[in-house]
Amino acid sequence: MERVDLLPPSSGTDAAPRDDVAERADAHAVVPLLNCLLREVAEPQPAPGDRPVYRLPGGRLLRVRGGRRPADPEVYAVDRWQRVGHDGLVALVAEALRHHTGWANHELPAEMTGSRNAVAALLRARAAALPPGDPYLLSEQSLLTGHPHHPAPKARGGGPHTAWLPYAPEAYAxxxxxxxxxxxxxxxxxxxxxxxxxxxxxxxxxxxxxxxxxxxxxxxxxxxxxxxxxxxxxxxxxxxxxxxxxxxxxxxxxxxxxxxxxxxxxxxxxxxxxxxxxxxxxxxxxxxxxxxxxxxxxxxxxxxxxxxxxxxxxxxxxxxxxxxxxxxxGLRASLLPGATPLLAAALAEGFPGSPLAATPDPAAWWEAYLDAVVPPVLTAFADDGVVLEAHLQNTLVAVDATGIPVQALFRDAEGVKLLPDTPRAAGWERLVYCLVVNHLLEIAGALAEHHPDYDPRGALRTALARHDLPEIPALLTAPTLPAKTNLLLRWTDADGAAARYRPLANPLSAGD
Structure with missing residues (x-):
């Protein structure tokens, strides 16, 4: 097996202190990389304790601190669990993918490292920058982690930081x-x-x-x-x-x-x-x-x-x-009077002043969110054969003065598909991935994380079931949902538009 650089055991006291920016950059970069690895190629293993354990292609055992944002990866080596830093995790992912696909790829590991280094550059730039005072602009420029299931969400093409930082939203440019x-x-x-x-x-x-x-x-x-x-x-x-x-x-x-x-x-x-x-x-x-x-x-x-x-x-x-x-x-011609638009991706990742985190009534907030977002997407599909790419980054949700969602605004014709140019089954699969897996389940996960006494799945099932589409019953009972495989897509150098999906356990299924 390839050598994977390990950190000192997490229980030890001899670890050298690290720069705070480096620690924070690692923390941001590890989350989406682990999400990809665990979703696309890892196999869950029965194990005692509160840390999930996975077997990777090639045989290594990996355990993490679980949840929506997995962290603190450890590899079993030399008869004990040992911590893995970001560089070690990149090597571990590359090793697993070579075993899984039989392919070698030298470009993607560099992108993973570049993405982490970009986060560090963004953190340093933020320290000297003034965030926008407008809540909408703040939401658009808040994404330090970015796509939660992409191995290198902050990569910028490998160029020097000085070339792109003046134009980076995350640096409040x-x-x-x-x-x-x-x-x-x-x-x-x-x-x-x-x-x-x-x-x-x-x-x-x-x-x-x-x-x-x-x-x-x-x-x-x-x-x-x-x-x-x-x-x-x-x-x-x-x-x-x-x-x-x-x-x-x-x-x-x-x-x-x-x-x-x-x-x-x-x-x-x-x-x-x-x-x-x-x-x-x-x-x-x-x-x-x-x-x-x-x-x-x-x-x-x-x-x-x-x-x-x-x-x-x-x-x-x-x-x-x-x-x-x-x-x-622009926004003003379409926005309801007094409403404040916010990027849905920012609600999922979190930002200062987020109404998702602050709401005293998560059930009412979530039902209002679903009422705003779900009907337009499903109605456009049912009545006009329009498949909106309604993922987190293409959806703005406007809230009233109390933070309750009152309106959804959608954007980006480039990602839209039309029936019958796209077969209905393929269009529906894309809609389910963009709207349900990428968007609504991420918002639901964030809501449950901030309000652990509330389970948002029942309201989501109810919101989807209101629509008389022949595909809805299967959506609510199927054991799996389609999840885009961004890690494998990039490793095999497939075209970004050539979406490939892996079955993901369906949290909406009645048997869940």
Whole structure:
């Protein structure tokens, strides 16, 4: 077996003190990596005590402090349990995956380490930064752990921290956009992009195009000829800041002229979680059709649920994907008066002032949450064949002055699937993973963690059972649910869009 670096036994007193940031970075990074390992390849073993024990491919025994956020991994070696640090856990995961798949992969372990190091850089940057005072912006910029079931949720493509920290939401970044002039005869656009023309006055023969400054750095060599021959010109920066959201490449402009707010989604030529985050040509070419279908579905769903429409895109024909920008609806036109939107992923991970943690009545809070989130997603599927990618990062939940959920807002047409382009069974599986496994069960887990006397599963079963879909009875009685295998997907270098699922014990099953 491969050597795995071990820490001194947890009961010992000779461990050297570690930097607080290093300890916290390890703690954040270990959680999603363990979640992936335990869900995708580990086999639970009968064992005494309160720490679950698992056998890994290759034969090693691993035990952890269990729960929604597993921690403190230990490996059985030399006749005793010995602690494993983050570096050792990365080696352990790589060894297990080689045994499980027969494949070698040198890229993913580097991403795992890079993700942990990125967390450390973010923690240090936060210490010198001022968090946003707006609760919505704080929720978007609060995710230090990130995707709870991804092996490297904070990896930033392996570049130096100084290159990306100025644009990192987790470091409370805000920055102006770069404004480009694109020669008019090279512009490609579709849909409503009129908001981009409000950025200023383009020189004769040019059109305005905002650009993400990090993307300009990443593509500087490729774009140099266009700057040299005049197809592109620099016009300065926006006179207002934008705030990167949890998606990193999507920014929120609360002060966009003339007095409106909107979101702008850019390409970033860097791998974040499973994909290089470009706005790919094939996705852009179907954007209007997809967004129109969702918009029409939400007209049937009706308020207060809202869809933040991707109105259109603009780019240049010589850098179609590199310079593309999608214009997305802002919040104010759709938000209920007096309501405060919050990112669902932040409610699951936790952030200062979270109403999930603070609510004195978790049952009422959860029922209101389900009333806001579940009907729009299931109705759009049942009535219009729209499969929303309603996972934690694509859902905003607005709360009233007392913190009770009153509205759900959904976003990102790129991840939407339409029936019958996608077979119904495949569409339903994707919906169940995004809405139930990735989203609702994570919120339920957080709620139970903060309010241990309350079991949220009964209310979730009731909320789903209200909908007359033929798939619902099986959802509530099946022994398993589909869980996306992000660890195996990255280890085998599969396309990020090629979701693969592993059966996960169904906590909604009547036999649970």
């Amino acid at each position: 805000r920055f102006p956009l770069t404004v480009l002039g694109v020669r008019a005869d090279t512009v490609v656009e579709e849909g409503d992009t009129a908001a981009l023309d409000a950025l200023g006055q383009a020189p004769p023969g040019y059109r305005l195009l905002p650009a993400h400054p990090w993307q300009l750095d990443l593509t500087a060599t490729a774009l140099a000829p266009a700057f040299a021959d005049g197809r592109l010109i620099l016009l300065g920066t926006t006179g207002f800041p934008v705030w990167p959201t949890a998606a990193i490449r999507t920014v929120y402009a609360p002060e966009y002229p003339p007095g409106q707010d909107l979101f702008l989604k850019f390409s970033l030529d860097v791998r974040i979680t499973n994909d290089i985050r470009r706005l790919w040509r094939h996705d852009l070419l179907k954007l209007r059709r997809t967004d129109t279908a969702v918009t029409e579905a939400f007209e049937s769903v009706g308020p207060p649920a809202a869809w933040l429409a991707d109105r259109g895109y603009r780019t240049a024909d010589f850098a179609f994907e590199e310079l593309a920008v999608v214009v997305r609806d």
